[in-house]
Amino acid sequence: MADDTAATTTTAADTLEVASDDRREALLAVFSEHLGDAVLDSHLKVGQALWIRVATAAWGEAALVARNEAGLEWFDFLSAIDWLPSPYGRYEDSSVDVPFPPPMPERSSAVPGYAGGDSRLQVLASVARPGTDLRVLLKVDVPDDDPRVPTWIRAYSGAAWHERETHEMFGIGFDGNADLRHIYLPSEFEGHPLRKEFPLLARVVKPWPGIVDVEPMPGEDPDDDDDATVAEGSET
Amino acid sequence: MTLTEAQQLGYINAQAADGRINVELETDDGMVLNMGPQHPATHGTLRLVARLDGEQVTSADVMCGYMHRGYEKLCEVRSYPQVTTLVNRIDWLGSFANEVPFILAAEQLMEVEAPPRAMWIRTILFELSRIANVSLFIGDLALQLGAQTPAFYAFRDREFVLNQIESVTGGRFHPNFDRIGGLKDDLPKGWIAETKAAMVRLRAFCDEMEGLVYGNEIFQTRTRGVGIIPAKVAQSYGLSGANLRGSGVDWDLRRDANVGLAYDQLDWKVWTHPDGDSYSRCWVRLQEVREATKIVDQLCDGLPGGGIMAKVPRIIKVPEGEAYVATENPLGAMGYYVVSKGDTGPFRVKIRSASFNNISVASWLLRGVYVPDIITILASLYFILGDIDR
Numbered sequence: 001m002a003d004d005t006a007a008t009t010t011t012a013a014d015t016l017e018v019a020s021d022d023r024r025e026a027l028l029a030v031f032s033e034h035l036g037d038a039v040l041d042s043h044l045k046v047g048q049a050l051w052i053r054v055a056t057a058a059w060g061e062a063a064l065v066a067r068n069e070a071g072l073e074w075f076d077f078l079s080a081i082d083w084l085p086s087p088y089g090r091y092e093d094s095s096v097d098v099p100f101p102p103p104m105p106e107r108s109s110a111v112p113g114y115a116g117g118d119s120r121l122q123v124l125a126s127v128a129r130p131g132t133d134l135r136v137l138l139k140v141d142v143p144d145d146d147p148r149v150p151t152w153i154r155a156y157s158g159a160a161w162h163e164r165e166t167h168e169m170f171g172i173g174f175d176g177n178a179d180l181r182h183i184y185l186p187s188e189f190e191g192h193p194l195r196k197e198f199p200l201l202a203r204v205v206k207p208w209p210g211i212v213d214v215e216p217m218p219g220e221d222p223d224d225d226d227d228a229t230v231a232e233g234s235e236t
Numbered sequence: 237m238t239l240t241e242a243q244q245l246g247y248i249n250a251q252a253a254d255g256r257i258n259v260e261l262e263t264d265d266g267m268v269l270n271m272g273p274q275h276p277a278t279h280g281t282l283r284l285v286a287r288l289d290g291e292q293v294t295s296a297d298v299m300c301g302y303m304h305r306g307y308e309k310l311c312e313v314r315s316y317p318q319v320t321t322l323v324n325r326i327d328w329l330g331s332f333a334n335e336v337p338f339i340l341a342a343e344q345l346m347e348v349e350a351p352p353r354a355m356w357i358r359t360i361l362f363e364l365s366r367i368a369n370v371s372l373f374i375g376d377l378a379l380q381l382g383a384q385t386p387a388f389y390a391f392r393d394r395e396f397v398l399n400q401i402e403s404v405t406g407g408r409f410h411p412n413f414d415r416i417g418g419l420k421d422d423l424p425k426g427w428i429a430e431t432k433a434a435m436v437r438l439r440a441f442c443d444e445m446e447g448l449v450y451g452n453e454i455f456q457t458r459t460r461g462v463g464i465i466p467a468k469v470a471q472s473y474g475l476s477g478a479n480l481r482g483s484g485v486d487w488d489l490r491r492d493a494n495v496g497l498a499y500d501q502l503d504w505k506v507w508t509h510p511d512g513d514s515y516s517r518c519w520v521r522l523q524e525v526r527e528a529t530k531i532v533d534q535l536c537d538g539l540p541g542g543g544i545m546a547k548v549p550r551i552i553k554v555p556e557g558e559a560y561v562a563t564e565n566p567l568g569a570m571g572y573y574v575v576s577k578g579d580t581g582p583f584r585v586k587i588r589s590a591s592f593n594n595i596s597v598a599s600w601l602l603r604g605v606y607v608p609d610i611i612t613i614l615a616s617l618y619f620i621l622g623d624i625d626r
Contacts, residue, residue: 048344049560067472074487075474076562077588081575086312113575114558124573124586126560130471130485133493137560137573158473161596169308184301184625193309200309 024050027070027136034065043114053115053139059123060150060176062138066127067155072136075156076126078163080142080170083113084120084196088203117141121170123149127156142172151176169194266294269607273302281621282595286602286610293610296602298595303625311585316342316416316552319582323572324410326589327623330369330566332361332401335414338572338585340495341561342416345554345576349496354418354544359498360431360535361401361413362563363528367438368397369566370525373618377518378449380615381458386449393441396434403427416552418545428536435529442526450519459515463601463613466512473600474593477568478524479617482517484510489564497563502534514616521618553580567591567623591623 024044031052032039038058043051054062066072112118119141128135140149151174152159163174164183171192174180182189191198272283281302287294307326311319323338324331336358343350350358375390398408403424405411413420449455465475470483480487488506490499507523509516554576562571568590575584594617601617602610 051558073468073471075472075593076569076571077474077573077586077593079573079586081584081586085577126571126573126588130480130487131492133489135493135560156472156474157469157600158593158596161592182301184304193306198309200313203313 021046023134027072027134028052030070031062031065031136034069035062038062041116049135049137051115051137051139053117053141056140056143056149059140060152060154062140063125063127063152063155063159066136066138070136071129072127072134074128074130075158076128076135078123078125078152078159078166080121080123080166080172080194081113082121082170082194082196083117086196088199113139115139120144121147121172123166123172125152125159125162147171148173148175150174153177168192171195266290271610273299282614282619282624284598284602284610284614286607288607291606293602293605293607296599296610298598300595300621300624303621305626307626308585308587311582311587313581315580316554316582319585320414321410321412323587324412325622326587326626327369327565327567327570327591327620328409329372329620330365331407331409332405332411332413333365333369333563333565334570335412336362336497337495337561337563337565337570338574339414339416340563341559341572341574342552342554344495344559344561345557345574346416346548346552347555348417348546348548350418350546351543352498352540353422353542354546355496356498356535356539357404357419357423357544358414360532360539361404361411362497363532363535364397364401364431366528366566367525367532368394368401370521370528371397371438371441373521374445374449374518374525377615378445378455380611381455383449383452386445389441389444389448393438396437400427400431400434403430415545417548418543422544428539432533432536435532438529439526442522442529446522450515450522456515458608458612459513459518459616460511461513462609463514463605463616464512465597465601469597469600470512473597475568475597476590476593477564477566478517478520479568479594481506481508482520483512484508489562489569493562495561495563498535499531501538502531504531504534514612517616517618551580553578554582562588565590567618567620568594570623587626589623589626591619591621592626595619595624 021044027050028042035054035058038055038061039052040055041053117139121142123140123142125138126135127138142149149172151163153163153176160177160179161183163177164180166172167174167180168182168185169192181187266287266289269286269288271286273281283299283302284296285299286296307322310322314322319338320335323334326334371394372390375387378386401411402408404421404427405413465479465483467483467485470480470485486506486508491506494500504527507520507527509520556576556578558573558575560571560573562569569588570590571588573586573588574582577583598614598617601613605613
């Protein structure tokens with residue numbers, strides 16, 4: 001990671017090593033004060049953003065703290081991240097037949113993203129304080145066996161549509177949100193398209209040209225897949 | 237199996253709520269009025285299913301997704317330079333502005349900084365996108381209220397802006413011009429003078445519209461005091477852009493959370509309106525077009541020299557990390573949450589588009605209004621379907 005000097009990861013209990021972003025540290029302190037142990041981890045990029053990971057049970061409470069205590073009254077978005085590496089790769093080398101369905105990869109626990117986490121799915125939400133550049137990105141682990149987290153609609157009305165979208169795209173339930181109809185896809189649609197195991201069907205039926213199209217540049221090693229696959233799209 | 241009449245009605249109601257039927261129905265609860273997906277007043281494929289009691293809306297349900305293209309999934313199989321081609325098509329009236337936050341997020345992760353000249357030209361094109369986008373809104377607004385002429389004026393004068401965008405980027409609607417580390421090309425010869433002339437023209441357009449549309453008595457009667465959004469509600473739904481500033485919230489990401497663009501070196505003003513009704517939203521937009529022409533003038537005058545491209549590797553690999561960058565796009569706050577795993581393409585991209593939040597307030601806002609006001613309220617919220625559905 002390239003931000004060794006600019007950022008530092010701490011737990012809520014520790015004191016921050018880089019003390020040059022008082023306003024965001026004050027925000028973190030508000031969350032720690034009201035949520036206590038439920039603030040599991042945090043990550044601060046000085047001058048840019050603050051990530052906070054909270055316990056699953058305290059997710060609804062975290063929204064109320066954000067709105068009422070921390071003054072983050074503006075709801076930005078709510079979505080999720082699937083940390084499973086895609087079993088299809090990036091479809092770039094699909095001149096070789098990929099077995100379908102492909103073997104499922106293990107989620108690599110080595111790189112859990114900012115503010116940590118150990119579940120496959122994470123819900124991510126962003127709230128901000130109007131009139132400022134203060135923003136908090138809140139994360140919560142979604143239990144692998146029962147993908148449900150509490151809803152945010154009691155704190156932010158705008159979360160209703162975002163939860164519908166997250167529900168259809170990732171299959172995550174939101175306890176307390178009764179209206180989780182599909183928002184984009186037909187109501188009969190099966191599967192959760194933004195999960196990594198969901199194939200991008202256009203690429204399955206017709207492989208991306210990828211390396212087959214691109215002739216190696218003079219002096220370039222034609223066996224170097226990395227170079228060849230992106231030669232077309234890269235800019236200098 | 238025969239259904240009782242009540243069961244049939246329940247079935248029809250359930251289907252209407254599901255958006256699958258396309259007719260107007262009399263039921264015990266009143267009437268179900270379906271607008272769209274191709275109703276002229278919904279500019280695009282938005283669909284509205286409203287339940288009426290006489291002329292009054294008792295509940296309204298917004299159906300979207302007719303244009304869902306799955307950009308977030310597609311981004312995962314593209315390389316970083318290829319993503320700008322996709323995101324151009326989100327808000328297609330101000331397409332250059334869609335590229336900027338994504339490129340800024342990628343630059344933030346790579347710790348690359350574009351040279352000052354590139355940042356200034358980005359800002360110029362960003363504001364030109366805003367002018368092209370919102371000037372068309374003003375014409376379209378009048379069209380939805382039954383006035384034909386302003387729409388033609390808007391299309392005519394927007395052309396001057398599109399010509400300027402085209403002569404730099406080569407594309408009228410999908411420039412695909414922004415690059416990680418800078419821009420594809422520098423400005424062509426004579427462009428500055430032409431742009432300043434176009435800005436004079438656009439200011440005249442704003443003055444004309446202010447008298448012709450905003451000063452019109454019918455327009456005022458139909459928009460003033462209609463569709464009021466209090467500031468608390470606007471924030472809770474995450475409205476942004478003129479919809480938020482029209483509710484009196486003094487917040488503009490260009491001024492308050494500027495990410496490297498040239499706004500902090502200019503003299504300009506953020507417009508707000510305290511009323512929160514349809515009129516104030518439209519009024520704020522008009523002022524923003526005029527302000528944007530002044531911003532472009534200042535940018536043209538102060539354009540720094542130097543290169544337009546920072547040194548970036550030929551094959552772009554973005555280091556591992558996460559970044560979220562939001563900018564004040566023509567429609568409101570637009571942001572990209574980019575998760576990188578050190579690959580040539582993003583691992584996950586969350587696209588936060590302004591219209592999705594802006595239109596989500598419609599169900600709340602339309603409750604209790606009269607049918608003709610649906611048109612003005614939806615027009616004043618101003619959404620682009622591509623920006624809702626992505």
